[in-house]
Amino acid sequence: MKIGVLALQGDFREHRISLEKLGADVKEVRLPEQLEGLQGLIIPGGESTTIGKLMLAYGLLEPIRAFGQTRAVWGTCAGAILMAKEIGRDQPLLALMDMEIERNAFGRQIDSFEIEIVVPFLQSPEAPYHLTFIRGPIIKQIWGEAQAMLSLPDGRVIAARQGKLFATSFHPELTKDLRFHQYFLELAKSQSTG
């Protein structure tokens, strides 16, 4: 299966490595024509302002929006911010998912943290997943077609799904645990358009 990783800036290499371990054929996407033939796309962690501006400069916003109408797209951290329709400030967004995201919701870098959480929708759900939050966002509000998928113990939402669109405020690509990438590959494979 051919999966793209948006490679404008951020930790795209870590996504690539995780996907390749699962046997996917991975393409780095920096220009619109590189979306051709892909079954899914990951928007990695990084700086959402930088990635957004580069998507705008190289004409990627509209093609990725169109891609997301029928195919799977997963945003991690900065990628999740770019997937949201609302973030309460002016910066270029893909605006694919019915959700509002708050950037840097936990504070600055010294407030970054790791936590072990049980994720019921993954394979072997009994084994907790090690989540890494780095100046991470939270999903503040959800409406329309989007569904909350995972929350912190205090109730704040950290993952959402809307058909084949998926967003997480943490970084599965920084762990060796491939279950989130496995989940995304299944999403990309599925025929339904949500």
Next chain:
Amino acid sequence: MEQEVSGFAVKKGLAEMLKGGVIMDVVTPDQAKIAEDAGAVAVMALERVPADIRADGGIARMSDPELVLKIMEAVSIPVMAKCRIGHFVEAQILEALGVDYIDESEVLTPADEAYHINKHDFKVPFVCGCRNLGEALRRIGEGAAMMRTKGEPGTGDVVEAVRHARAVYGDIRRLQSLPEEEVMTFAKNIQAPYELCMQVRELGALPVVNFAAGGIATPADAALMMQLGVDGVFVGSGIFKSGDPSRRAQAIVKATTHFNEPRILAEVSRNLGEAMVGRSAVNLPDAEKMADRGW
């Protein structure tokens, strides 16, 4: 349920998020906004860029906390700030301000000629400079979560940045080719911790992200460093000492992303106005070489 705040993984993790990006030196909140609007992944808040520190002489210290705080308020991207080599109290102050990364930097006047800061003591991550693999691994051994090759700051001359990047990656390639029984002697010769040498040998890379710094002034310089294998670039004096900072900053951001596409590099390099004037790094008197500070 275990929750660990700011372990090494999250310290190193922020640097992972900066990869493929440009970190820009800024001396005012307005410059910080220009940098953010141009697509910088982070800014380095300081009172004077290295070119001015060189020109002014005197002792260069940590910036006024008021300035750092104003820059933190002005932008949504991470803010870094510099402390002097070995000045762990300046580092404590910067941590108390809530900066996202501390640069223990040779651009400022060293406060300790024998010891760098024990960076394991801090929750905030550190970036440090290096000229070769041994220096990089000594800093990582002290707890640095990100490296940058030093180059020669404030010159606009990329030659030292190239020398240091080639030295680091050349050392890594040599280390990878060694049989295991030769690694201890290699570690002794480059004065680096043995365990970290073993780790680099296995990874074929540094265990943390490595940016280039010191002398990058054009989009071509940034792409050159990326093609040599660094993960991103710091641009100090090169942007705000040039004729059209905003345009040059945007061009360097694009060149760092599309570093392997000469067609795009040609396009972004057009009509940028004057680059910083600069001075030859090789001809600097020894006393003015910032890269030789630290050990």
